[in-house]
Amino acid sequence: MEINIERLYKDVEDLGKIGFEENVGVTRLSYSSEYDKGVDLVRNLMESAGLKTYIDPVGNLIGRLEGKSDKAISIGSHLDSVPAGGIFDGTLGVLAGIECVRVLQENGYKNHHPIEVIGFTEEEGNVVGGTFGSKCFTGVPIEESSIPKMEQHGLDMNSVNMARRDPEKYKCYLELHIEQGGVLDNTTTPIGVVNGIVGITRYRATVNGMANHAGSTPMNLRDDALVKTCKMITRLMEIAHLKDEEITCTVGQMTVLPGAVNVIPGKVEFIIELRGKSISANEEIIEQFYEEFRNEGLILKNILSQKETVLDERIIKTIEDCCKEMNIAYRKMYSGAGHDAINMALFTPSAMMFIPSIGGISHSIVEKSLPKDIAIGCQLLLNSIVKLDK
Numbered sequence: 001m002e003i004n005i006e007r008l009y010k011d012v013e014d015l016g017k018i019g020f021e022e023n024v025g026v027t028r029l030s031y032s033s034e035y036d037k038g039v040d041l042v043r044n045l046m047e048s049a050g051l052k053t054y055i056d057p058v059g060n061l062i063g064r065l066e067g068k069s070d071k072a073i074s075i076g077s078h079l080d081s082v083p084a085g086g087i088f089d090g091t092l093g094v095l096a097g098i099e100c101v102r103v104l105q106e107n108g109y110k111n112h113h114p115i116e117v118i119g120f121t122e123e124e125g126n127v128v129g130g131t132f133g134s135k136c137f138t139g140v141p142i143e144e145s146s147i148p149k150m151e152q153h154g155l156d157m158n159s160v161n162m163a164r165r166d167p168e169k170y171k172c173y174l175e176l177h178i179e180q181g182g183v184l185d186n187t188t189t190p191i192g193v194v195n196g197i198v199g200i201t202r203y204r205a206t207v208n209g210m211a212n213h214a215g216s217t218p219m220n221l222r223d224d225a226l227v228k229t230c231k232m233i234t235r236l237m238e239i240a241h242l243k244d245e246e247i248t249c250t251v252g253q254m255t256v257l258p259g260a261v262n263v264i265p266g267k268v269e270f271i272i273e274l275r276g277k278s279i280s281a282n283e284e285i286i287e288q289f290y291e292e293f294r295n296e297g298l299i300l301k302n303i304l305s306q307k308e309t310v311l312d313e314r315i316i317k318t319i320e321d322c323c324k325e326m327n328i329a330y331r332k333m334y335s336g337a338g339h340d341a342i343n344m345a346l347f348t349p350s351a352m353m354f355i356p357s358i359g360g361i362s363h364s365i366v367e368k369s370l371p372k373d374i375a376i377g378c379q380l381l382l383n384s385i386v387k388l389d390k
């Protein structure tokens with residue numbers, strides 16, 4: 001059974017026109033009229049593919065093909081975009097799922113398990129909160145801060161509770177997604193088999209020095225908090241890189257105090273963000289960093305520990321077997337970005353596969369994945385479904 005890339009790519013382009021603005025990108029925020037138009041298009045595609053469709057009380061679109069067993073194989077991703085985003089992020093996983101169903105139907109394939117293609121709403125989180133749709137679907141608690149935003153769109157806790165599904169009715173979840181990073185493109189690898197989604201650790205760092213007159217204090221008599229900070233951050237990056245080449249370490253926010261051109265910085269505050277295969281691996285870096293600089297005025301306070309997501313080993317193995325049978329190169333990797341699979345993994349055995357993002361760029365109008373890579377990704381999805389259906 002072979003997928004039809006022309007047909008799939010046309011669907012990606014057609015959906016990509018909804019909410020598209022020249023030189024800007026796609027803006028299809030959840031609960032907007034553009035979003036609804038996008039859902040209509042996808043719903044029609046689902047129905048033409050023989051799926052029975054349903055929009056749940058929070059706006060997730062579900063298309064279902066019945067089977068003999070009562071445990072469904074679910075496939076999906078999200079249909080919303082960031083403001084001025086690209087046309088592949090999220091949409092690919094949903095449209096590829098529909099293409100797989102079309103191919104199964106055309107070939108008269110009798111699926112044992114029901115197949116559900118899910119277009120989650122509000123994954124990007126710019127309207128209500130990140131991965132809101134899949135949280136509701138799986139019963140993962142939503143953030144307190146989401147509630148007033150929900151109400152603006154006519155949703156309440158009742159809608160949230162009613163969207164919750166029964167995990168007993170699912171066998172597994174598969175998500176095909178663009179990588180959104182440059183690893184696959186840079187190594188010309190067509191497929192990433194995702195081990196898990198990184199754990200995120202954030203610390204607020206404070207470095208104390210002594211504020212003083214910038215003119216009358218000679219260089220050897222200064223305790224400049226920013227000069228110390230620069231040294232510390234350079235070393236932090238080294239520690240992180242030496243510990244684990246796959247960990248990402250970022251300092252993206254900094255405040256220099258008192259913040260005057262003619263005053264030696266007396267205090268610097270910055271946020272350290274680490275993303276790695278486990279939050280304990282992140283903590284090891286922080287411990288070593290603190291050990292090296294505790295005597296130089298460094299104070300650290302943890303502000304976020306978001307646990308890593310471990311994806312299902314058996315499904316990962318199935319996907320790897322399919323790659324080998326298809327004779328395509330793949331790379332096992334962690335996802336540095338969050339996905340609906342984070343919630344789905346708590347609900348049913350889940351796995352993800354990535355295809356290359358050209359130049360590693362996404363959430364942008366220049367986001368691009370090549371038809372040949374999309375074809376490999378969708379074929380791998382199809383072959384994995386068939387293997388899991390056995």
Ligand SMILES: [Zn+2]
Binds near residue numbers: 123
């Ligand atoms: Zn996405």
